[in-house]
Structure formats: C-alpha cells, structure tokens
Amino acid sequence: MDPAAMTTPRYAVPEGACDCHMHVFGTVERYPPAARRAYTPLPALLAQWRALAARLGVARVVLVQPSAYGTDNRCMVDALQEMGAAARGIAVIDEDAPATALDALHAAGVRGIRFNLKTLGDGDAAALQRRLVRIGERLMPLGWHVQIYADLPLIAAAAEAIRAAPVPVVLDHMGGARAAPGLAQDGFRTLLDLLGSGQCWVKLAGAYRVSDAAPGFADATPIARALIAANRDNLVWGTDWPHIGDRAGPATAEPPAAVYRDLDAGHLLDLLAAAAGDEATFHRILVDNPARLYFR
Numbered sequence: 001m002d003p004a005a006m007t008t009p010r011y012a013v014p015e016g017a018c019d020c021h022m023h024v025f026g027t028v029e030r031y032p033p034a035a036r037r038a039y040t041p042l043p044a045l046l047a048q049w050r051a052l053a054a055r056l057g058v059a060r061v062v063l064v065q066p067s068a069y070g071t072d073n074r075c076m077v078d079a080l081q082e083m084g085a086a087a088r089g090i091a092v093i094d095e096d097a098p099a100t101a102l103d104a105l106h107a108a109g110v111r112g113i114r115f116n117l118k119t120l121g122d123g124d125a126a127a128l129q130r131r132l133v134r135i136g137e138r139l140m141p142l143g144w145h146v147q148i149y150a151d152l153p154l155i156a157a158a159a160e161a162i163r164a165a166p167v168p169v170v171l172d173h174m175g176g177a178r179a180a181p182g183l184a185q186d187g188f189r190t191l192l193d194l195l196g197s198g199q200c201w202v203k204l205a206g207a208y209r210v211s212d213a214a215p216g217f218a219d220a221t222p223i224a225r226a227l228i229a230a231n232r233d234n235l236v237w238g239t240d241w242p243h244i245g246d247r248a249g250p251a252t253a254e255p256p257a258a259v260y261r262d263l264d265a266g267h268l269l270d271l272l273a274a275a276a277g278d279e280a281t282f283h284r285i286l287v288d289n290p291a292r293l294y295f296r
Contacts (some may be wrong), residue, residue: 005053005264010273013057014283018061018290021172021205021238022049024079025258027258034070036251038119039258041068044242046079052241052265062146062238062294065092067116068258073105080109081164081172088294090114090147104262112170113139117150120251125154129161136166136295145170152176155194156187165197166276171294173206174227179219180212183226196230201293204228204285205238209246210261210286217271224275228285236287236293237272239265 013223025031025041033041053061061083063076073091080089083113089110115131117123133145139146148155155162155175176192194200196208204224211217227235245259278280 004174006227007264007270008266009270011279011282014287016060017058017286018060018062019053019058019239021064022241024062024075025064026075031069031075032067034072036253037068037255038251039068039255039294041066041258042260044260045083049241051159056265056269060086060290062088062090064090065114068120077108102142110143112147112187114147114149114229117148117154118176119149123154125157128154128158132161132165139167140242147172149173150176152185152187152191158196159190161230162194168201170201170203172203173209174204174223177210177223179210179223191227192230195227195234198231198234201234201236201237202227204235204272205240207268208261221271225280228275228281229238231290232281234286236289237285239268241265
C-alpha cells in the first residue's frame with residue numbers, strides 16, 4: 001500500500017514508538033536464500049519500510065530474521081548497521097555456533113534468537129523444551145531472549161518449559177491464538193496465565209494471522225484486549241511487514257515465491273489503539289515496553 005494512503009491511528013503515535021516485528025529481504029544475488037525453505041523471498045527493502053515508518057511516526061525497529069534465510073543473518077545485520085542505534089535484531093542461529101559468532105551478532109544489535117516452528121510445521125513440545133534449556137544457558141550471559149513462533153496448542157503444551165526457561169521468552173503473533181474459537185479456546189487460559197505471571201512476553205503483531213474477518217480483522221481485537229488485561233507491561237507491537245502470506249509446511253529446494261499481502265499498516269496500528277483503550281496503554285506498548293525488552 002502507498003504509505004500516503006494509510007489510515008491515521010486514533011491516538012497520536014508517541015515519540016520513540018517501536019515496530020517490534022518486521023523483516024527485510026534483499027536481492028537474491030546479494031542475499032541468496034537457504035537451500036531448503038518454505039518460500040522463496042522477493043525483495044522487501046529497508047528503504048520501503050522506512051517510508052512506511054515515517055508515515056506512521058515510528059522511530060525504532062526490531063528486525064526479525066525470516067525463515068527463508070536460515071541461519072544466514074547477513075541481510076538483517078546489514079539493515080541493523082544501516083539503522084544504527086534505532087534498531088535491534090532477532091537472529092536465527094546454529095545452536096552450536098561459537099561464542100565469538102554470538103558476540104559479533106550482539107555488537108551488531110541482536111538481542112535474541114528465534115525458533116520459527118509454525119512456518120516449518122514443527123509441533124514437538126518435548127524438543128522445544130530441550131532447546132529452551134540448552135540454548136537458554138548460552139544466551140544468559142548476553143542478556144538475550146528466545147522468540148517463538150508457534151501455534152497456541154504447542155505453546156500450551158510447552159508452558160512448563162517456558163516457565164522454567166533461563167531467559168525471557170517472547171511469543172509471536174498473539175501467542176498463536178485464533179479469533180474464531182474465541183477466549184475459551186484450548187490453551188488460551190494457559191497463555192494468559194504465562195503472560196500474567198510475567199513469565200513470557202507476547203507480540204501484538206499479525207492481527208491478520210489471528211483473524212478470519214478480512215479486511216478489517218476486528219475479530220482479533222477481543223484476543224488482544226484479553227492479553228492487555230492479563231499484563232500490559234509484557235506486550236509489544238509490530239507491523240509484521242512485509243506481511244508474508246502463510247507458507248506452513250516442510251522446507252523444500254523449490255518452494256513457491258512469497259506472497260506479500262497489501263495491508264494498511266496504519267489500520268493495524270489503529271487496531272492496537274482500539275484494543276489498548278487509552279493513550280497510556282498505547283504508549284506503554286509502543287514505547288516503554290520495547291525500551292525494556294530491546295534497548296536497555
């Protein structure tokens with residue numbers, strides 16, 4: 001969508017607001033994707049996001065390594081270097097990577113790693129528990145966290161591991177909840193308990209992934225409101241730009257091209273305003289919470 005045509009959110013976007021979840025993709029010549037992947041990325045450049053962010057009034061950003069690049073974080077790191085102190089990153093790593101590699105990522109602005117279980121169709125709760133323990137011990141000295149993208153049933157099945165994790169755990173896209181089953185859906189109470197106790201963080205990103213009611217996605221708002229009521233101090237928000245369509249499934253050598261949905265980022269931010277209900281909560285989710293999680 002043309003940034004000039006975006007919806008204006010109902011609350012003024014506060015100074016220091018942060019888009020805590022977006023991706024960048026370069027040209028295939030400079031940044032070849034992983035040999036096996038769920039989709040083949042098309043360019044989605046930092047300059048395009050910056051035009052969008054300027055229109056929104058968002059000053060800071062957290063770049064998230066997409067699954068299509070595997071553990072090759074170069075595209076994200078190059079974007080971090082271009083953005084400087086206004087950016088942080090979430091990497092995907094080989095869990096046996098040497099400490100020097102982690103130190104280099106830290107110096108570039110990385111503050112966590114991502115387990116993308118949803119895109120690759122991984123639903124093994126026991127394996128997730130083992131990974132959280134193993135990698136968490138390596139991340140503790142750096143002050144990093146683990147970010148997990150998974151469906152809600154897997155999050156619920158791994159709740160004890162999340163509670164016991166040696167580092168903070170951040171859950172993508174409203175913890176994998178869905179709008180249609182509502183607040184009584186299996187696992188949602190567990191998610192609210194994890195969040196309410198401060199044992200995890202949740203990203204209020206990807207309303208269009210939660211919703212079954214395009215193009216407005218209003219049915220995602222009750223989910224977001226319940227999360228805010230549980231603990232507004234452990235929530236952040238992101239555009240999820242460039243809005244990659246769902247490509248869950250096993251990695252292959254010749255996957256289809258990515259589909260980027262043409263969404264109104266201003267409307268997505270206005271959905272956050274509707275769920276927040278007041279400017280103080282809006283400010284906390286956009287400014288104060290990202291500062292604690294990423295920029296300390």
